[in-house]
Amino acid sequence: VAVRPVRIYPDPVLKQVAEPVGTSPGPDALELAADLVDTMRSHTRCVGIAANQIGVLQRCVVVDVTDHPKAESCHGLLVLFDPEVLLAEGAEVAREGCLSIPDLTANVRRATRVVVRGREPAGAERIVSADAFEARALLHEIDHLDGILFLDRVANLETDVFRRKQR
């Protein structure tokens, strides 16, 4: 169990698709999950991290939005292998940043309510129904597993307050 260095863009691992862990997470997968938790906790204001971000191409994310002012649903520490988004609805634009792209933030449109299915370290299937900031954090981390960064989803420029497409 250890804090692992966070990979920083343009490290190619951040643009690669991670592999499924499968139905029975082995010792390596459990160590990966524990390292992700430790690494997330070592960074202030970090609410989630994905395996790609520590250089491992295995589908594992951890999210914890406990005590975050923008959180509504809160499941405490979530550790999910092979997470998949079963349902996503609503849309909201909000500013995001990422440990792997320091110093940049951008406005990203995300669903406001999601249902995510994954597998817990103990091996049981877990279905999480999340909204608001927890939904955003889950979607951001699951994107990492597909090599998608928040910059790929920028909704508009910061200066876009008044502009609207008129056709």
Place this chain on the structure above:
Amino acid sequence: MGSYALAAIGRDRPGIVAAVAKVLYEQGCNVEDASMTLLRGNFAIQLVLAAPEEVGREELEAALGAVATELGLQMSVRKVEDTADVPHPSHILTVYGADRPGILYRVTEALAAARINITDLNSRLVGATTPVYAVMLELAVPDGADTSTIASLAGELGVDVTLRELEDDVL
């Protein structure tokens, strides 16, 4: 009423906007569209204003001169046309990658060749060990415009390129 473009840039400090806005207010000018931002410690002002008939470019420059000197701003004022008939953005393009010469040039060259108008552009250079350049553009893409050359720049320049339609939900 005449329309004028005012451009100013100077080392950032509190009070730049207030000082410029005060002069414009005292001259009876109306600030219309403005874009102001901090660029690596330099504060940049771009705005278009409507001035009363009796206030021309020379009067504006004279009135703003003291503020420019006091705050160390490079400033220019010139007469412009005020037109509401402008291209409307339809797409957002994000390009980012390890910094290298020519990213902005090659991307915008491809846009120009496809007759695509840039309506807004922000770029940032970040990163201590490996500098990363990220540029985000809003574009007015004409119907039938060929955007394939833009996607092909990704491999050529070693950057990540995303072109998407702007969402125009009205809430």
